Amino acid sequence: MFAEAAASGRLVAAQLAANAGVIAQAAKRLRMHPPTAALICGRGSSDNAGVFARYLIETEVGVMTSPMPLAVSSVYGRAPHVPDGLCLAVSQSGKSPDLVAAAAGARAGGAFVIALVNVEDSPLSQVADLTIPLRAGPELSVAATKSFIASLSAIAHLIAEWSGDADLSAGLESLPQQLDAAWAQDWSAALPALTDVTSLYVVGRGVGFGVAREAALKLKETCGLHAEAFSTAEVRHGPMALVKTGFPVLLLPQSDATYDDAQDLAADFARRGARVFFAGATTAPGVVSLPTVGAHPALEPILLIQSFYRLAATLSTARGFDPDRPPYLNKVTETV
Template sequence: MAVNASTLNPEQTLMFQEAASAHEVVARQFSANAERVTEAVKQIRAFDPAAVVTMARGSSDHAATYAKYLIETRTGTLTSSASPSVSSVYGAAQRLKGVLYIAISQSGKSPDLLAGVEKAKAAGALTLAFVNVEDSPLATLADLVIPLHAGPEKSVAATKSYIATLSAVLHLVSEWSGDELLGAALKQLPASLKQAWQCDWSKAVDALKSANNLFVIGRGMGFGIAQEAALKFKETCGLHAEAFSSAEVKHGPMAIVKSGFPVLMLSQQDETYSGFSDLIKEFQARDAQVLVASEKSYGNANLPVVHGAHPAIAPLLAVQSFYRMANALSVARGYNPDEPPHLRKVTETL
């Protein structure tokens, strides 16, 4: 519900306070989960999955998109997203023997995720849950559990629990893959998140205060973060946003980009960057209103980022900076980010 923005201080919203605590959440999580992750990796390696299947909804599904790219690029294991309705509505049996089946949930109560995990176990999969509520039905059901340790999240818009999911995925995959550079970067993540929270994206608030539509662009490990940003624009700012891969946006959607059309671009310095940079220049040539989170310089289009971040870490830092901006944008547009219209904290779908 829209509110009088003059009565709401952006720094006093639950969204602001919870997102600001992400670095503390991640530090606590790494400490609490050290032995649990090591044991989970031992069991995953012994199981030697032929493939990974993820199941989640909303922000958790955007974290699963990130997990897909991280798992596939670091372990070479094919990773795909399951449609919850196949299990919960259609009741179809699936051939999942030899599959690591990952369910991601804040509450651990959604009936469709529970149905998926039950059927996956019956089909011979090894099941793993990333879940915030440790005594939830999902945590009880799964073979392996990685708690998020995000604590209670009172704002309807998930922030710290989303980042906690990404960090938990990072922790697991860094040990599973044995990637020493990623493991070293992981240790710096809490401090880097604290630094990312201080990045000033107020330029984006000014640019988007009166916007009606925009694109959010990412690629590879940054695509799940683009999906998350588009969702937050919708639910907290009343702003229609669509997320696209920088490779896919040129296949049709580019046709509606005209002068002044806003585009938020979230990049990381990896193999995707060359094509991403070309796309930024193409948007600018169309006179789009481009905002770029990048270490490279694009003049007035740049939003500040933490420099030198590992490319698997950079998306987490970008979304942390984004959350602070989205909270401020919500208030600037006359909304209360803690009370999105027609939404509630826990959605139990079938």
């Protein structure tokens, strides 16, 4: 896990160069035939990548986007009616039967299906109209890291081209070097507080909510922690009742319109006695600041999860786990 996450900068650089042609092809098709709506298909880390895609599509292109409940096609045998729609199916292996069934159902219902997949000759690619390779290479650790980051960079690349956002495209050019810098950030200040706890919250919002979910998933998988992900808005509606003295909270904000709300929430958590770790600079009393790398706001979540992965791998071993072999998990989970 540690070595594979560390390689993400180099892999993303190669991916951005190799995918230029297929991304241009996909973006041209989406501009010529603007989708009426978009569906996202994924499981696990790929589902979290889909949350990133949903916010980026809706904020950059203005197309209503929704996660697709895979069981509608795989269990109930129904195809969604999405004429002139888009379906983005995200997967490392491209083998899970429910994901393949959902993508095939979306295509039967009129959607243009784009598969973002690491295994290019997978069953998912065979049912898609177009495949965008993740190009992460073999991933030996059960806990996905580099394939998740490759999913986010491929999604950002596609949407930058589709929307014609020159600033986002320019930001992508710097992303590989920034990923290397993000990996070098020291988040070990959080280790003492997290080594012996049983539960925590991971909080983000907007385009960063997907990486908050991903961080919570990795803490469950590799560290045996009961971690829940919330948006900065949602956590105030009920879940705040559990936050008492010593309760750990990890906030992963990006420098966009949601940032001030994250700062306010960090201060509120601290006033309740929580042990708060904030990714970025903060002046809130009692809040621990974790160093970050600045970038285009839509790309900062990718850098945050890269810094987090180093912490998670270290925390896993500190808690007595093997981050490469989480208990009861397999690399490819084939659900129906």
